[in-house]
Amino acid sequence: MNHPHPDLGLPSPLVKGGLRIVALGGLGEIGRNMTVFETKGKLLIVDCGVLFPEDTQPGIDLILPDFSYIRDRLDDVVGVFLTHGHEDHIGAVPYLLRERGDIAIYGSALTLALVTAKLKEHRISPLTREVREGGHEDVGPFELEFVAVNHSIPDALAVVINTDAGRVLATGDFKMDQLPLDGRITDLRTFARLGEEGVDLFMVDSTNADIPGFTPSEREIMPALNRVIGSTKRRVIVASFSSHVHRVQQVIDTALIHNRKVIFIGRSMVRNMKIAQDMGYLTVPPGIVMDAKDLDSFDDNVVLICTGSQGEPMAALSRMANGDHQIRVGEGDTVILASSLIPGNENSVFRVINELTRFGAKVVHKANAMVHVSGHAAAGELLYCYNIVKPRFVMPIHGEWRHMKANAELAIQSGVPRSNALIIENGVVVDLIDHEAQVVGSVPCGFVYVDGQSIGDITETSLKDRRILGEEGFISVIVVIDSQSGKIVAGPDIHARGFNEDMALFDDVKLKIEKALASAVAEGINGTHQLSQIVRKTVGGWVGGEHRRKPMIVPVVIEV
Amino acid sequence: MNHPHPDLGLPSPLVKGGLRIVALGGLGEIGRNMTVFETKGKLLIVDCGVLFPEDTQPGIDLILPDFSYIRDRLDDVVGVFLTHGHEDHIGAVPYLLRERGDIAIYGSALTLALVTAKLKEHRISPLTREVREGGHEDVGPFELEFVAVNHSIPDALAVVINTDAGRVLATGDFKMDQLPLDGRITDLRTFARLGEEGVDLFMVDSTNADIPGFTPSEREIMPALNRVIGSTKRRVIVASFSSHVHRVQQVIDTALIHNRKVIFIGRSMVRNMKIAQDMGYLTVPPGIVMDAKDLDSFDDNVVLICTGSQGEPMAALSRMANGDHQIRVGEGDTVILASSLIPGNENSVFRVINELTRFGAKVVHKANAMVHVSGHAAAGELLYCYNIVKPRFVMPIHGEWRHMKANAELAIQSGVPRSNALIIENGVVVDLIDHEAQVVGSVPCGFVYVDGQSIGDITETSLKDRRILGEEGFISVIVVIDSQSGKIVAGPDIHARGFNEDMALFDDVKLKIEKALASAVAEGINGTHQLSQIVRKTVGGWVGGEHRRKPMIVPVVIEV
Known part of the structure; x- marks a missing residue:
């Protein structure tokens, strides 16, 4: 920066x-x-x-x-x-x-x-x-x-x-x-x-x-909500931020017009709407809101209001898209993403839209209807x-x-x-x-x-390591040597993750490591740290040269 | 799916x-x-x-x-x-x-x-x-x-x-x-x-x-190009896909109107525009295109056409944004992203826009001007x-x-x-x-x-490993035991990356590992595979319970 x-x-x-x-x-x-x-x-x-x-x-x-x-x-x-x-x-x-x-x-x-x-x-x-x-x-x-x-x-x-x-x-x-x-x-x-x-x-x-x-008025989404909810044959599922009381109010008002019950889904949505209602920020006509556990008894005449509009993997909407939520989305249902699309979340959100569409649902979002204002x-x-x-x-x-x-x-x-x-x-x-x-x-x-549980312990170094590990994986090489002779007692033992699963790949580099260590010891080089660096260099040269890759290399030389 | x-x-x-x-x-x-x-x-x-x-x-x-x-x-x-x-x-x-x-x-x-x-x-x-x-x-x-x-x-x-x-x-x-x-x-x-x-x-x-x-005509971006290039005091830098011959044609035509020279930057841009020109798809008036190496001799009266409109880290535009390209972007320059924004690239592209803006450049893109059509x-x-x-x-x-x-x-x-x-x-x-x-x-x-160099060797398993490594890092635990007595000869030797850099953190789990292995050996459990599983379980329980984390655990038990 x-x-x-x-x-x-x-x-x-x-x-x-x-x-x-x-x-x-x-x-x-x-x-x-x-x-x-x-x-x-x-x-x-x-x-x-x-x-x-x-x-x-x-x-x-x-x-x-x-x-x-x-x-x-x-x-x-x-x-x-x-x-x-x-x-x-x-x-x-x-x-x-x-x-x-x-x-x-x-x-x-x-x-x-x-x-x-x-x-x-x-x-x-x-x-x-x-x-x-x-x-x-x-x-x-x-x-x-x-x-x-x-x-x-x-x-x-x-x-x-x-x-x-x-x-x-x-x-x-x-x-x-x-x-x-x-x-x-x-x-x-x-x-x-x-x-x-x-x-x-x-x-x-x-x-x-x-x-x-100018940012349009919150009210201006009402016509689209009304049109979409009015024309849906089966259930309507609206995903929104759980603090957007006025958005939820408009959904409730529209549900009422179309004689639909409303069900809040998701912990933060349920909690916040209870707070908003208790304090008078949200007006809920008696009898319109039902508990999620009573859903079976209602056919399709419902509007479900849930979290997960950003494609968060654990939120209700993503779980519906993956088919592992109690609510099974299908043909005739409409899902409304009444929300912004925060940069960086596009792939997750489009994945959710694709999966809901595959189940047969119609998905309405700000790119195809006026269902969100900033x-x-x-x-x-x-x-x-x-x-x-x-x-x-x-x-x-x-x-x-x-x-x-x-x-x-x-x-x-x-x-x-x-x-x-x-x-x-x-x-x-x-x-x-x-x-x-x-x-x-x-x-x-x-x-x-x-x-x-950690606050402030993760540093930029850890994040850099994660980025390398996430892109390239790692190769760990363990060699046990005799502290007297410097001869290899066990190993090279190679473990690799995220790199390649074919362990036979490593046969020729094992030989290179053995040779490199033997000639180092012959030259009088000793100490686990110095020998580790030789292992690192050998493996790094091999993987870069022959595979054009840069995984993290973790060499461990142990003396016994 | x-x-x-x-x-x-x-x-x-x-x-x-x-x-x-x-x-x-x-x-x-x-x-x-x-x-x-x-x-x-x-x-x-x-x-x-x-x-x-x-x-x-x-x-x-x-x-x-x-x-x-x-x-x-x-x-x-x-x-x-x-x-x-x-x-x-x-x-x-x-x-x-x-x-x-x-x-x-x-x-x-x-x-x-x-x-x-x-x-x-x-x-x-x-x-x-x-x-x-x-x-x-x-x-x-x-x-x-x-x-x-x-x-x-x-x-x-x-x-x-x-x-x-x-x-x-x-x-x-x-x-x-x-x-x-x-x-x-x-x-x-x-x-x-x-x-x-x-x-x-x-x-x-x-x-x-x-x-x-209806998708607008390619021609409809001409007024915005003309307005932006005409009103820029110093250099104009246009990022576009390197195969978009007609987009480049319009940039060249506009540069000509404003008496600016054009310079192609980026390997694929240079290559493709040469092909397009040689074959007659791109019309380049004589003398308007200059080589990048001659740039010093021109003041500001240029339009640079480059790659990197998606924020690709190695492309010319990202390197300019990072300040490590020969072309130093600054006050008075305008950068035009004459391109789509492919979902998933938003963070990279916005990072480039932010950095160019910090250098003082004005950045024009499809969200604030008609500089792209699909x-x-x-x-x-x-x-x-x-x-x-x-x-x-x-x-x-x-x-x-x-x-x-x-x-x-x-x-x-x-x-x-x-x-x-x-x-x-x-x-x-x-x-x-x-x-x-x-x-x-x-x-x-x-x-x-x-x-x-690998084609088809990376499997879903490797990718899953990378995702875990990239999110959580790994902890590798190496224990060398005596093949006769089962006693620990060296270790537990712990290496962690992307998890936490404080090695003192692992002191108490080392004791747990030693105890777990000792009691396993006492119970007659042997074999490196079985003992490794005990190490994995011990470390996994500790890291999940005390740190609420799930790094990859790589246990290695070696017999000598």
Whole structure:
């Protein structure tokens, strides 16, 4: 990776009355959003999410923000504010609370309910402080103000951070649906008022900044849902994210129109919809939702709402596609993928679509029907924001480089000076001093991998080994030699996996190894390490020369 | 995978005068197209391409059609007809000719030039027979007729196969650009004449069958190219497939308008454009194309045309993105990805876009400008074909299941009886007898993997091992025991890769292994195999229980 700030060193200590801002995740990537704000010796954290691995990070379960920067200063943390309840904003909270359990968590009612449910699975009871749009809260030296924003989950909030150094407005994830299902629009009147008063640094969601125009309203998928559900002869199966309450609401409403029962499938879907219903975010007419275990008694007059829209192998939809779920998909059924297609998941999702199609189901997805709209503001919406807020400085957040760059260009087009648009990466330190923002250094900030029970033990070296092993396999060669004579007592014993199953292949390299070791010993070379290197070189030369391959070679010479 | 024809066994021998059709690739996948036609004891092969691996086939270079079905009958092969020069239609020809070198290869002039160049790299001189649209050729008992079709490479042909059993029309890859750059449209007048005379089996490209409407004309990208190239301050870099002669033609024409020189970058781009120019498919005004080595002398007034539009790590564009290509991309440059985005390549392509953007380049791609159109007919075009040809039977080819299914539904909508639309997989045998097509069985037909020098040696077992190794790494445990006493002489010696680099982690499992082996020996268990299994079980239990991980475990017990 290229470093856009190659000369940055550690920053000087923060000047008195200044505000320091360091993103530990979410810049240059879509996920693990986490930003640390510091003033008067205290730290405020906004969001604490996870990132899902891509193909270059094989076997990894989750990626966390790197807490190193704050690890020695956990006692200075006055609170964590969560903008909304998505995994990429709340998923790392359990890992942070393992390090200090009594950090107060601030957020809207739904956000706190979702993070509390997640923490319960980790056996953690958090200290929560509910806040709401229009509200103010002093958190240590930070004066916070909360602003309603619209997103693909209810109850999302932007946050205003007022300090002596100046004012920051951070949007979190948002879009500007003008006719949202719950009537709760992104509060541009407050954005306007804040702009009038002056916003020094505007931290803005970049996810869709490179998409021209405007994200359609959530409501606009209703006609397609209605048409598809209305024309399906047998069952309808809708896959969606399990936190997309309004999407599910529309499916329920449509099911009702067509006199179909609704069944939630998948642990997180069942859990989240119960929370949403209990709290009043989801309206479920009596008698419409049935339990999955009662499914047999219903013929085809159902809509199943399930997880697995990204082709996740263990989720309900993938198991249906593989034919190993209790629900057998067949002729006359329609499957709706009411979801985005996250880059990297295409092969998995298309595999699911192919298999469902082979079973005879019709599969409807965003490429062939209007069954999904994004949760993020596109370029047109962002321009409205820049023109209303008229910030002095801009820092694009929540995006890969291409998204942040596109977002910065929008700010610049709207009048922000080019030098005031800060495109930076995780760990880069920005100080806001007397209403002026400036890059002042950077702190170490890496990837922290969760793999099974291990957190942070898997390093880039391990991942590089996995990539080699996964592409090429390995050849292990074991030779036992007599410690006195140097003669081979047992072996060469060759084990290979992922390389070639024909063990006869190795007969000629065994001879080469024996010869190489014999002449090394004759030359007076000894010691298991040096002899191992000879084995490695011999096998490496053979496999590269004769097979044009580069498997991992694991030579072991043991003296007895 | 689910098998839609689970009860098919081997077919009975072909009846006299019948035509047998077996696809060895290209059904249920995009790639390695190859179909075998048999009549009167002779075999005709149409296309012989490769498939590129996906993430579940790690480390694989190429996937070939499975030649097993024809391996014992190579002497009966009367010829190979290649519809056009793309890798997924010609890439496996070298591997077929290794098995019998003097099979005659039929194709259009450009197709033969491209396959000959490819074969030269494999040191094979093929026996070629040039054919052209409107031409006829008797190839053994097959009367062939060739029909011009339009595609994303010049000189593509559909083929009519006339036999005593009936007539087959196979489209190859095609679309119906009504204003192609070379004026060579898909010959619907001939399709119509064939339809009037009667087409028994219509084998139709399915790639875009699930896309509604019509594929735009290649010409329609010209305005975007013109706008982008015209507004770029410094260099323009265009990445495209190296066989897309008309795309390159438009880039050259646009470069000329803006007085820019053109430089071809990348081995296959240079080679193919030379072939295309020499043969008259590409028109290059004198003096416009410069050699890459002369680049220094030109400032910014250039258009570089290169490979790597899919983010292939070794291609020119990826190397520019990584900063290790002689061409340093920077501020003021524009990169145009004038190409499709093949599913599975998203992460690689977005990585390239992000890195180029970080260097300051503007990146234009099909998501933000009209710089690419597909080479395949969409649903609207396919309906024209079905209505003009009015075939008795239809067999969708060239597609995943979802594409073939969508294609079959179009045929059915246009009037083909549902029972006459054959959606089948590779290896399924269709007999055409007296103008009636019927599925009569299936033959074994697998994946043949090319990996380095090995062809067909890598099995599903190796791939499964690679997937485990790539996700979880391995732990190898070596114990040397005395063959008399069963006592441990050396070890347990533990080597782990891709699992965890902290070797101290293994201290407690070493003790467990020693104990387990000692008690096994005390119980009279001996033999290296049995003792190895005890080691495997001990390590497996420990790693699963304490680490929630499942690395590959390679236990080796050696007696001395």
